[in-house]
Amino acid sequence: MVKDILENVQDVKLYINGSFVEATSGKAFENLNPFTNETINQVAEGDTADIDEAVRAAKAAFKGEWGQMKVKERLAYIYKIADLIDEHIHEIAPLESYDTGLPISQTKKMVARAAQNFRFYAEMVSARLVGDAYPVDDEFLNYTIHKPVGVAGLITPWNAPFMLETWKIAPALATGNTVILKPAEWSPLTANRLAEIIDQAGLPDGVFNVVHGFGETAGASLVAHPDVQLISFTGETTTGSEIMRNGADTLKRFSMELGGKSPIIVFDDADFDRALDACTWGIFSFNGERCTANSRLFIHEAIYDKFVAALKERVDNIIVGDPLDEGTQIGPLAHKTHYNRVLSYLDIAKEEGCDVYSGTVPESYKSGNYVAPTLLLGADNKMRIAQEEIFGPVMTVIPFKDEEEVIEKANDIRYGLAGYVWTKDIKRGHRVAQAVDAGMLWVNSQNVRDLRTPFGGSKHSGIGREGGYYAFEFYTEQQVIHVALGDHHIPQFGKKK
Numbered sequence: 001m002v003k004d005i006l007e008n009v010q011d012v013k014l015y016i017n018g019s020f021v022e023a024t025s026g027k028a029f030e031n032l033n034p035f036t037n038e039t040i041n042q043v044a045e046g047d048t049a050d051i052d053e054a055v056r057a058a059k060a061a062f063k064g065e066w067g068q069m070k071v072k073e074r075l076a077y078i079y080k081i082a083d084l085i086d087e088h089i090h091e092i093a094p095l096e097s098y099d100t101g102l103p104i105s106q107t108k109k110m111v112a113r114a115a116q117n118f119r120f121y122a123e124m125v126s127a128r129l130v131g132d133a134y135p136v137d138d139e140f141l142n143y144t145i146h147k148p149v150g151v152a153g154l155i156t157p158w159n160a161p162f163m164l165e166t167w168k169i170a171p172a173l174a175t176g177n178t179v180i181l182k183p184a185e186w187s188p189l190t191a192n193r194l195a196e197i198i199d200q201a202g203l204p205d206g207v208f209n210v211v212h213g214f215g216e217t218a219g220a221s222l223v224a225h226p227d228v229q230l231i232s233f234t235g236e237t238t239t240g241s242e243i244m245r246n247g248a249d250t251l252k253r254f255s256m257e258l259g260g261k262s263p264i265i266v267f268d269d270a271d272f273d274r275a276l277d278a279c280t281w282g283i284f285s286f287n288g289e290r291c292t293a294n295s296r297l298f299i300h301e302a303i304y305d306k307f308v309a310a311l312k313e314r315v316d317n318i319i320v321g322d323p324l325d326e327g328t329q330i331g332p333l334a335h336k337t338h339y340n341r342v343l344s345y346l347d348i349a350k351e352e353g354c355d356v357y358s359g360t361v362p363e364s365y366k367s368g369n370y371v372a373p374t375l376l377l378g379a380d381n382k383m384r385i386a387q388e389e390i391f392g393p394v395m396t397v398i399p400f401k402d403e404e405e406v407i408e409k410a411n412d413i414r415y416g417l418a419g420y421v422w423t424k425d426i427k428r429g430h431r432v433a434q435a436v437d438a439g440m441l442w443v444n445s446q447n448v449r450d451l452r453t454p455f456g457g458s459k460h461s462g463i464g465r466e467g468g469y470y471a472f473e474f475y476t477e478q479q480v481i482h483v484a485l486g487d488h489h490i491p492q493f494g495k496k497k
């Protein structure tokens with residue numbers, strides 16, 4: 001069945017105003033399979049004209065049926081999308097693996113999480129999208145309501161495309177906005193599948209639109225469009241800055257989920273085996289292309305040798321393979337360009353004096369974008385390989401002596417997305433977690449998500465938060481209504497005495 005799905009992948013069109021259409025320019029770009037670097041299909045290359053068309057449709061839908069719809073009815077569509085995703089996991093997950101190189105066992109879980117994103121926001125909106133009341137004695141009742149903002153522009157990356165797209169689309173739609181998604185150009189297949197699912201769910205035309213294309217053209221036009229009220233962006237830090245510059249003239253509201261170089265700190269009293277499991281999973285799952293990956297390991301000097309020996313054994317035994325094989329733990333990186341960038345960091349590591357320890361890639365996979373799981377040993381936090389986001393299955397390993405030193409080093413970086421602390425000392429666990437400058441910390445755990453909590457980073461890792469109530473702050477406009485309950489005093493300007 002999977003073979004049939006992949007052999008029958010069609011060219012991808014734009015989804016605008018309820019129809020699948022070619023780009024206005026007639027142009028298309030090639031989509032490659034990271035496993036073979038062969039062409040999968042052609043993708044319609046949207047640009048300014050298509051963004052204009054999509055914005056027109058989204059604006060009309062917002063003013064029309066979708067904007068007028070009762071909340072219960074709107075949320076029924078959101079639940080329907082969740083159900084349809086669940087029904088089609090077994091075809092969406094292989095498409096995602098085919099397009100990105102992510103192992104199928106992991107994409108299956110991510111697709112299930114995507115369905116959950118829709119369900120979660122339908123529940124959040126029905127139970128929690130409430131305003132506040134501010135009675136003022138018997139003079140006023142002031143209260144707030146949340147209104148959708150309008151047309152939402154969502155710009156997403158290729159590293160976990162389906163899950164990250166739905167993490168934005170679900171709250172944007174559930175709160176009543178209309179949406180234009182600009183997916184990453186390296187991973188268009190499942191965004192297209194989502195358009196088909198949303199079409200099947202029967203949402204009114206123009207409520208959800210997908211414009212494929214490049215960041216510099218389609219993405220930039222979406223950011224600059226005066227009728228797009230907000231941009232939620234996930235991607236690289238430098239792209240985030242560029243987008244903020246380009247959106248300044250039209251005063252866009254921004255949510256920025258950006259890069260990371262997150263520390264995992266393992267103290268000598270940590271549960272050794274669990275810390276080892278978490279540390280390996282945290283850098284090598286998603287092929288290391290995870291924003292919250294623990295890409296900097298700080299390991300206490302008393303257990304450094306033993307922990308590194310155990311890590312090497314894991315690296316030797318990780319199953320590098322075909323992303324569509326159930327047993328595969330690491331697949332090829334999403335694109336040749338990114339692969340070359342990640343490899344360039346292995347050269348930099350050698351130049352900076354690290355001991356580069358890599359697993360192996362089976363000979364039969366040499367045409368894919370495979371980077372073997374790699375440890376950069378004997379590193380110093382000042383090195384480029386400790387400061388820059390590599391975004392591959394590569395972990396920088398740094399020894400430390402004491403708590404004060406490790407906190408300073410963990411924070412000596414421009415990023416602040418996530419962090420992980422391993423210790424059996426509960427006081428130290430809290431203390432160190434609170435001292436790390438990052439948006440999200442986990443104590444004695446890998447990156448386990450709770451959709452209710454604020455997701456996002458500090459410093460150069462982002463602005464704002466997604467998740468739970470935090471999505472309401474971003475995707476809705478709070479309006480306050482002041483109602484006089486009696487005849488309070490009004491100054492009488494210009495009234496003759």
Ligand SMILES: NC(=O)c1ccc[n+]([C@@H]2O[C@H](COP(=O)([O-])OP(=O)(O)OC[C@H]3O[C@@H](n4cnc5c(N)ncnc54)[C@H](O)[C@@H]3O)[C@@H](O)[C@H]2O)c1
Nearest residue numbers: 156157158183184215219220235236239257258259260291
């Ligand atoms: N903090 C988070 O939640 C989070 C989650 C996932 C990924 N990321 C980060 O994303 C990066 C990897 O993703 P990527 O390489 O796709 O990022 P990227 O910044 O290159 O691209 C992301 C998206 O932005 C678009 N884009 C590029 N230039 C644009 C422009 N000038 N105007 C508008 N849109 C533009 C791209 O086409 C793509 O859709 C990593 O840095 C990773 O850490 C962060």
Ligand SMILES: O=C/C=C/C=C(\O)C(=O)O
Nearest residue numbers: 159289290291292447449
């Ligand atoms: O690449 C960014 C993805 C972040 C989300 C997670 O790591 C996750 O939710 O598992």
